[in-house]
Amino acid sequence: MALRNAVMAALLDGEASGYDLAKAFDASVANFWMATPQQLYRELERMEGDGLIAARVVEQERRPTKRLFSLTEAGLAAVRAYTAESPARPTAVRDELMVKVRCADVGDLGAVRTAVAQRIEWATAKLARYQRLQARMLNGRSEEQYFAGAERVGPYLTLLRGMAFERENIRWGELALRVLDERSAVRG
Numbered sequence: 001m002a003l004r005n006a007v008m009a010a011l012l013d014g015e016a017s018g019y020d021l022a023k024a025f026d027a028s029v030a031n032f033w034m035a036t037p038q039q040l041y042r043e044l045e046r047m048e049g050d051g052l053i054a055a056r057v058v059e060q061e062r063r064p065t066k067r068l069f070s071l072t073e074a075g076l077a078a079v080r081a082y083t084a085e086s087p088a089r090p091t092a093v094r095d096e097l098m099v100k101v102r103c104a105d106v107g108d109l110g111a112v113r114t115a116v117a118q119r120i121e122w123a124t125a126k127l128a129r130y131q132r133l134q135a136r137m138l139n140g141r142s143e144e145q146y147f148a149g150a151e152r153v154g155p156y157l158t159l160l161r162g163m164a165f166e167r168e169n170i171r172w173g174e175l176a177l178r179v180l181d182e183r184s185a186v187r188g
Helices: 003-011 018-027 037-049 073-084 096-102 109-138 143-149 154-187
Strands: 053-058 066-071
Touching: 003 018, 003 037, 003 053, 003 066, 003 073, 018 037, 018 066, 037 053, 037 066, 066 073, 096 109, 109 143, 109 154, 143 154
Parallel strands: none
Antiparallel strands: 053 066
């Protein structure tokens, strides 16, 4: 999947600056797509040049001028075309921590344990951010009420997937720590 598809998905929520998009990526799209702010700004320039988005300049007092981006009709057509394509094969997980864990039996067990514990901390913090976003999206409604009345359900469905992913990271990490601790006690 190209970064531009993730940017177009984020712009479905409405007009946004590059800074707003970077924050949105961190808060919502990060559960399935990562991009640095520099990558986002470069992609926004390309997309504008390709006519997929339009920018308008907003003058601000005491702050730099900002550009707000929105999807054009061509951008909406590109979103429709993208969603009509057959999905690619699921991506393979490329996670350096998994390589380290695989080597734990002959490597530095303490360092691997620390890395796993850090992953649990990251996943816990990310899950908490996702839960806050979920509460804002639901705004006191049940999921059933949200699904019945929401204009768009895609952002919520992807949020649920991100939450499930982080819960699984936590569950796996706790198991891994337990096993590594037992292994460490045996090595003594």
